[in-house]
Amino acid sequence: MPLKAVILIGGPQKGTRFRPLSFEVPKPLFPVAGVPMVQHHVEACAKVPGMKEILLLGFYQPHEALGRFLVSAQQELRIPIRYLQEYAALGTAGGIYHFRDQILSGGAEAFFVLNADVCSEFPLQEMLEFQQRHGDVDSFVILGTTANRTQALNYGCIVANADTQEVQHYVEKPSTFVSEIINCGIYLFTPAIFQHIGEVFQRNQQELVLEESSNGWQRAEVIRLEQDVFTALAGSGKLYVYKTDGFWSQIKSAGSAIYASRLYLNQYSKSHPERLAQNKPGGPVIRGNVYIHPTASIDSTAVLGPNVSIGEGVTVGAGVRVRESIVLHGASLHDHTCVLNTIVGWDSTIGRWARVEGTPSDPNPNDPYAKIDSETLFRDGRLTPSITILGCSVTIPAEVVILNSIVLPHKELSRSYKNQIILLSLPCKSGCLQLPGRSWPVSEAGELRTCLSCVCTLPCRSRL
Amino acid sequence: MRALILVGGFGTRLRPLTLSRPKPLVEFCNKAVLLHQLEALREAGVSHVVLAVSYMSEALEAAMREQEQRLGIRISLSHEKEPLGTAGPLALARDLLAEGGEPFFVLNSDVICEFPFAALARFHRRHSGEGSLVVTRVEEPAKYGVVVSEADTGRICRFVEKPRVFVSNKINAGLYIFNPGILQRIQLRPTSIEKEIFPAMAQEGQLYAMELQGFWMDIGQPKDFLTGMCMYLQALRAQHPEKLHSGPGVVGNVLVDPSAKIGVNCVIGPNVTIGAGVVVEDGVRIKRCTVLEGARIRSHSWLESCIVGWSCSVGQWVRMENVTVLGEDVIVNDELYLNGANVLPHKSIAESVPEPRIIM
Numbered sequence: 001m002p003l004k005a006v007i008l009i010g011g012p013q014k015g016t017r018f019r020p021l022s023f024e025v026p027k028p029l030f031p032v033a034g035v036p037m038v039q040h041h042v043e044a045c046a047k048v049p050g051m052k053e054i055l056l057l058g059f060y061q062p063h064e065a066l067g068r069f070l071v072s073a074q075q076e077l078r079i080p081i082r083y084l085q086e087y088a089a090l091g092t093a094g095g096i097y098h099f100r101d102q103i104l105s106g107g108a109e110a111f112f113v114l115n116a117d118v119c120s121e122f123p124l125q126e127m128l129e130f131q132q133r134h135g136d137v138d139s140f141v142i143l144g145t146t147a148n149r150t151q152a153l154n155y156g157c158i159v160a161n162a163d164t165q166e167v168q169h170y171v172e173k174p175s176t177f178v179s180e181i182i183n184c185g186i187y188l189f190t191p192a193i194f195q196h197i198g199e200v201f202q203r204n205q206q207e208l209v210l211e212e213s214s215n216g217w218q219r220a221e222v223i224r225l226e227q228d229v230f231t232a233l234a235g236s237g238k239l240y241v242y243k244t245d246g247f248w249s250q251i252k253s254a255g256s257a258i259y260a261s262r263l264y265l266n267q268y269s270k271s272h273p274e275r276l277a278q279n280k281p282g283g284p285v286i287r288g289n290v291y292i293h294p295t296a297s298i299d300s301t302a303v304l305g306p307n308v309s310i311g312e313g314v315t316v317g318a319g320v321r322v323r324e325s326i327v328l329h330g331a332s333l334h335d336h337t338c339v340l341n342t343i344v345g346w347d348s349t350i351g352r353w354a355r356v357e358g359t360p361s362d363p364n365p366n367d368p369y370a371k372i373d374s375e376t377l378f379r380d381g382r383l384t385p386s387i388t389i390l391g392c393s394v395t396i397p398a399e400v401v402i403l404n405s406i407v408l409p410h411k412e413l414s415r416s417y418k419n420q421i422i423l424l425s426l427p428c429k430s431g432c433l434q435l436p437g438r439s440w441p442v443s444e445a446g447e448l449r450t451c452l453s454c455v456c457t458l459p460c461r462s463r464l
Numbered sequence: 465m466r467a468l469i470l471v472g473g474f475g476t477r478l479r480p481l482t483l484s485r486p487k488p489l490v491e492f493c494n495k496a497v498l499l500h501q502l503e504a505l506r507e508a509g510v511s512h513v514v515l516a517v518s519y520m521s522e523a524l525e526a527a528m529r530e531q532e533q534r535l536g537i538r539i540s541l542s543h544e545k546e547p548l549g550t551a552g553p554l555a556l557a558r559d560l561l562a563e564g565g566e567p568f569f570v571l572n573s574d575v576i577c578e579f580p581f582a583a584l585a586r587f588h589r590r591h592s593g594e595g596s597l598v599v600t601r602v603e604e605p606a607k608y609g610v611v612v613s614e615a616d617t618g619r620i621c622r623f624v625e626k627p628r629v630f631v632s633n634k635i636n637a638g639l640y641i642f643n644p645g646i647l648q649r650i651q652l653r654p655t656s657i658e659k660e661i662f663p664a665m666a667q668e669g670q671l672y673a674m675e676l677q678g679f680w681m682d683i684g685q686p687k688d689f690l691t692g693m694c695m696y697l698q699a700l701r702a703q704h705p706e707k708l709h710s711g712p713g714v715v716g717n718v719l720v721d722p723s724a725k726i727g728v729n730c731v732i733g734p735n736v737t738i739g740a741g742v743v744v745e746d747g748v749r750i751k752r753c754t755v756l757e758g759a760r761i762r763s764h765s766w767l768e769s770c771i772v773g774w775s776c777s778v779g780q781w782v783r784m785e786n787v788t789v790l791g792e793d794v795i796v797n798d799e800l801y802l803n804g805a806n807v808l809p810h811k812s813i814a815e816s817v818p819e820p821r822i823i824m
Binding site: 318320323353 | 763766816
């Protein structure tokens, strides 16, 4: 059966919680377990028999890194991969609706839609077989997984018939408990989906005509799969859920990138054993799962792992300890440094004997259904302890300690810091870490304000 | 001549170290505090020292038996059943002190300085007063007892304990010499020499002050213990530089016991004391620390302003700073961060201490 896959990669205004890392590279290209985030999606799609083409869909402007990724992925996997750029953020359904002809071209009988910011085992073949067993040829499948009762409220919740797995009810981020089965952001559609999306589009247009003033940013073409399509399809006999116990996590923040790395590195022992570093005479000590780029230079007395990714051209000096961290390309760790629960930005330098440490935000290990928390940057006016992030080209001097802090790009530090965001001025109250500029509000008397770009993405509220 | 050393109390401010040893036996720059004082007294002609003790006296007694032979002086213990303050112990040891009929020294066991006992004795004999005390200049006199004296004679006019407004920057250094007659002023009950005896003597013009040359420190708490160590090592550099350590990776003033072992690629100093049998593994950085006997610092760790207790084991890639004090036999696991941790003896530390606190 001819298949397609669409990966929703979003755009610059989305994924604000991934700053400052997303200042340098679009979030979907951020390396997780040594390769760009979406490469895991692309590899999983390419493995499904019958996959004809993979489409990346988003509203990023053409970007050099994105172009390079597409070229190398196509070469390696030998399958057409293209980027479709939305003219505006059209929502998770609006984009695929806009490009429906391209998606269905070549006679695709079904297509997967995957959110780029999830980490998963991608049981795509199983979803396909499930769809063929249940429902009719025009039915759709949502990949679901189990969450605990409290955390389920942060996701799309699915109530399904226990025998048929038909979705009877769907609510996105309810305020009261609905179901522990949550939406993984991975779907299998047939061409019939566009008819349903089209109906939503018509309704939107009619509503806008009725409304006198338009807010400008509310368009008829902005259609969300979750709130607008699934809630309507629930109970219609067209929507089904395929439940998986395989690993799954959202990747919203830097902390979750480290957690996702661990999940993928774990999977490498079966899927890509060549990506895992081994203990070798004359090589560094490797504990657990570690990815080391072939061009990285690691001293033999370094001890790496578990859950460490070392990027291209990184140098790791004598007696260095790295654990639960991502070291991005070009970074340099001098002798005797200790790097724990940290993302070290591109081309950053950490001086001798420095300690750079964050606090992991892992889900509760005692709860098999616990998911990583979507942490808020601040709680009660204080910075919540979290993964330490060093932006691009940060210099950490020798012998200092950097604890639970976020250092914005190009800073050269001169002392220790704990529990701080080191940047040029106060951050946005919603924690988006917007840099100063035209969209930055003047803050009076040190009071935190919400920056204008966050105001735009939040439900309409009075301007500050 | 005779001397009385006020050992007294529980040494609570120097916990956790004083939970394992009496304070005078804690090694300061690789030699028990008490030994620094005994050696200086012996050099000034003292042949009999009385230790006024109340806590852990058995440990002290045993240690002193050893030293008596070696030093060639007689050491007696005067045991307080109840705390007698800073003057009461003199009354308790009255018979021992008055025996020779000569002036006798009194000193606080917390004091480390360039002990001026011979000069103090000469100074005392030149004037007709009942007592002389040593004063030293400090930056923050309000923490101590402040002395106001005549510039030419040194006669003390006023004596103010912990003044709230600036009076003078010369403070009581805790070293005295008294004529036996002073014993008539002191009764056998808890008495403060600073608050009750000295003010009266000063009024009568019987008390004189001699200014100390050189460094001085009250090492009764860890922060000051380390500051005192820096001063002592600096004085050692000036007077006996051959006793300090040198070599690759040694920076500034560093004292290392000959039986200690230091690995490769370490940077030690400035202001570090390494005790007997200590093992410092490769790639370790130590600044402004005292490492007591038998401890082991494992590779790639970084220590600044710490006291590592006897037989401790500090793991690999550990960072310790900000007056972290490890009691005896503490184990710190690998890769931890201790900031101002005060750890009681025999504890195993498995979690970082990012903000100062006491670990029981």
